[in-house]
Amino acid sequence: MELRERLAGGHQPTTSTETIQPSSHSTQSDSFVELKDRIHMAVISELGPRLYNEALSQTALRDVVLADVRQRLAQERGLATADRERLTQEIANDTLGHGPIEPLLQDDTVNEVMVNGPSDVWVERGGRLERTGVRFTDEHHLRRIINKIVAQVGRRVDESSPMVDARLPDGSRVNAVLPPLSLTGPLLTIRKFSKKRWDLGDLVGIGSLTAAAREFLECAIHAELNILISGGTGSGKTTLLNALSTTIPGDQRIVTIEDAAELRLNQDHVLRLESRPKNVEGQGEIAIRELVRNALRMRPDRIVVGEVRGAEALDMLQAMNTGHDGSLSTCHANTPRDAVARVESMVLMAGIDFPVMAIRQQLSRALDLIVQIERFNDGARRITNITEVQRMEGDTVTLQDIFEYRIDKETGAGQLVYTGLRPTCSKFGRNGTVLPAYMEAHNFGADRGNGQPTPERVTPVNFGIRPGRVERRIGR
Ligand SMILES: Nc1ncnc2c1ncn2[C@@H]1O[C@H](COP(=O)(O)OP(=O)(O)O)[C@@H](O)[C@H]1O
C-alpha cells in the first residue's frame, strides 16, 4: 500500500493488524500473491475457530500463527530470507486482524462497515452512510480478510461457493459475495453487534418512544400479551425486542430462538437456541420452525423469536393460541396492517391447506399488539404505532392504534401520542397488571360533560383480579 493511500485511509502505518508492505513490493508478482493466498488459506483452515479462542492471549495467538506460517513457508523453495520473513509477517497480520478495516471495527461509533471492492469502503454512523478513505491493497487482500472472517465458522468463500453469511463471536453479522456473483469485486458487509444494550429507559432517553408508551408496553409485557415488532431492515426491531424482553419478570423461563443470536437478556432463566444453516453438502439444516416446535416441549413461560420470516409463523400462531402467551417476535413490514398481511402470507408458506379466513381468525386471536418502528431520515429510530389487534370484522382483522406518531402541521415536530383509545385485550389485568393511570383518566375520568373526574373511575381499574401472581396457564 502506498503511503498516500495509507494516509488517505486515516489509519496508522504502525497498526499491528495491518498489512504493511515496503513500497518496492506494492506491485507484487503473481507468484507472490498466489503463495500468500495459498498459505493464508491453509493457516486459517488449520486454525479456524482457534483464532477466536478467548482463552489465548493475543501474543500467544500470534506465536501460534507465526509458527504455523513459518513452518509452511519453510516447505516453499526458492524464497529469499527477507521475502520469507516479510510474507510471514503479512500473512500473520491478515490472519490475526481484519486488515485496513480493523480501526472501523474497533470504532464504537460505527454501526456497519460496507466494503464494495478493495478501494471503496463505507460505514454507517448514527444512521448515516459515510464514505471512508480506507483501502485494501488489492482484490486478493480483501479476499484473504473475508476468508479469515468466515474461517471461524468453518466456512470459506471461493468461486465454487461465492456467497456466505457468518456471525462473529462478538455477535456481529457478516455477509460476503465474491465474483462472479458480484460484478465489482468482493463485497463485504458487517453489521456490528452493538456492545451497548439499550433498555426501554435508554430508548425513551434517545426519543425512540415516550415515557407514557414505555409504561404501556411494560404493562403489556407483564400481562403476557403476544407482541409483534414490525419495521424495515435496520429500523431497530431487534434492539427494541431486546429492550422489551429485558422487562420480562425474572422468575419466568424464557426460550429465545434466532438465526444469529443477537439477543442478550439479563434474566437468570434464559435458554438460547440458534438455527443452523445447511452445511456444504446442503444438509443438516435446523430451521427456526423446528426450534419453535421443540421449544414448546421445553416448558417455556415465554418464547422470543428473533424474527419470523417464513413457515415458523404458523407454529408461532399455534403456540400463542394454545396457551403460550407472552411471546415476542419481529417481522419485516412497513405498517401494522402490512405486518398482518405479512404474517398471513408467511403462514401460507407452511404449505398447509387452510382457508385464508381460518388463518386470519387464528392470527387475530393469537396476536395482541403490533409495535411499528421506523428509521427516520435523520437516522433516528422511533416507534410510530402501538396497535392493538382485535377480532375479525367481516373478513378483515380489526386494528386499533393505541399510540400513534403524529406530526404537528405547524411546527413540523412529531411525537408519539396516546390516541385516547382504551385497549380492549382481556389479558390486561393478568398477573395483577394495572393499565397506566393516564389511560383510565382518559377513558372514564375527566372532562366528560361536567369537567369533573369521576372519583371511583380515576383510580386504576384492576379488572377484578387480585394483585399478585395469578395462575398463568390452564391445562398445561
Ligand atoms: N432506537 C434506536 N435509535 C437509534 N439507533 C438504533 C435504535 N435501535 C437500533 N439502532 C441502531 O440501528 C442498527 C440496527 O438495529 P437493529 O435493532 O439490528 O435493526 P433491525 O433488527 O430492525 O434490522 C443498529 O446498529 C443499532 O445500533
Ligand SMILES: [Mg+2]
Ligand atoms: Mg434484526
